[in-house]
Amino acid sequence: MKGFVHEDEKLLIREMSVPVPKGTEVVVSLKTAGLNRRDLYIPNRRKGKKEPLILGSDGAGIVEQVGDEVDHFQPGDEVIINPALRWEANSDAPPQGFDILGMPDHGTFAEKIAIDAAQLEDKPQHLSWEEAGVLALSGLTGYRALVTKGQIKKGETIFITGAGSGVSTFIISFAKNMGAKVIVTSRSEKKLQQAKALGADITLSNDVNWTEALADETVDLVIDSVGRATFQRSLEVLRKGGRMVVFGATTEDMIHLNLREFFYGQYQLLGSTMGSREELRAMLNHIVQYNVHPIVDSTFSLSNIQKAFDHLEENKQFGKIAINLT
Template structure:
């Protein structure tokens, strides 16, 4: 089968599209013929984390396709089923934090940038029929991350004011769509006027330049909840926009992972700071039900043939994308 494999060198130089051996499902597993896959920032990080001394790796976390082989002991799935893949591995039930054995598809386990994938049956669900293959292929990682951060950790409720800094990424876009569907008032920031405009078209109640004075841009208005997915560059500015007793949920550190925090201001404000990452299989099924109820679709930037992986990676690395990048297989 054809696959995007990382081997022998660190970074982009280690990537190639080549043939590799076809595998067969073992007990409890299924084999999925992939129709589409989604590119995430995590894939950029994996290119640095995966070492030349490690075995060759098929990267990629998101994907959707058709089951073409079923291992022994699999119940409820059969050859021909159209499925979408949950990349959150070995985390079944909703819990305060993932178990020690939790990991993500695409490193260290082989991932979705291939014509086939072998995966445990508990990590596939029936594809929502209203989604195209391209939409289904880019959904899971970003949507599950957004769902847990907003609902499980953020406890969003109708009427709450929610601030989402750095709109434009896949996760931030799902946060906007999910929060609006939940009845929240949604405020977003971006350094890009185009992304601000697109966010307003998606339903944001207000969008403003990240380089502005946030307090001035909000007219002194405070928010109930901030979902912080940027990192140190925006964290303290986000914190200043919280109401007393408000909550900030953080899961991203692409713009720095060390923050100076004024503890006196924090405890006098009675703020809540909660970490989040991905989600459980239970939350994944809740997320799928939620998007079907509200007919939410991923917003796609571009879809590339798998062989044009280099163009897709460069677009993501240069932050040239609006929303999600995917592959057709």
């Protein structure tokens, strides 16, 4: 079978062994996969590794074979893959042994994958294959940041930096469904218009003074994934005693924080990453209940996957990028 791998400092498509299910494993014939920013960073994290690793964390497809200890799934079932490995119940932080699919385990940028049946969920029937293939990682990350960590409530106001990311598009939809007011930012006027169409109540350019623009607003929750470039500006729009959730740092990791202002403001700062199987299932129930459709920016074939990587690295996308594997 064909797979997109990182091997000996190179990214390439190559023939890989067809997987065979063991015991509790299932072989899924993948229809689509989702590209995540994590996939851009893995080659740098694997410097010096010569053995091939299939990249990719998100995916959806059809069960092809099941191991002799599997009783919940059978050939023909349509499924999505949970990329959060070995994290079952909701907890304050991931348990020991937690990993994300796609490193060190083989991922989803291939025609087939063998994976433990515990990592599979039924594909929501209202989703296309492209939508199902990009759902799990970003949807789960956004749901945990917004609901589990952010504790969003009906009538509250949420401020989200980086309107065009896959996670942000999920958060906008989830928050609106839960009755929150949504404010988003971007340096792209086009992405702000797209966020408005998705349901954002207020859109702000990165070039304006956010504090002045929101002088008449009360922001209860900030969700930031940009890092140093926006952290302090985001904190300044948050009400005293408000909550700030950070799930990423696409700019520099290190920030400057005035501790005296922080503790006098009684702010709550929370870290978040991915989520448990319990939260994934809650997120899936939400998207079925509210008929949520993931925003798919574009779809690339496996043979053109490098163009998908380039598109994501240039930060041109609004929503998710899908990879067609059939």
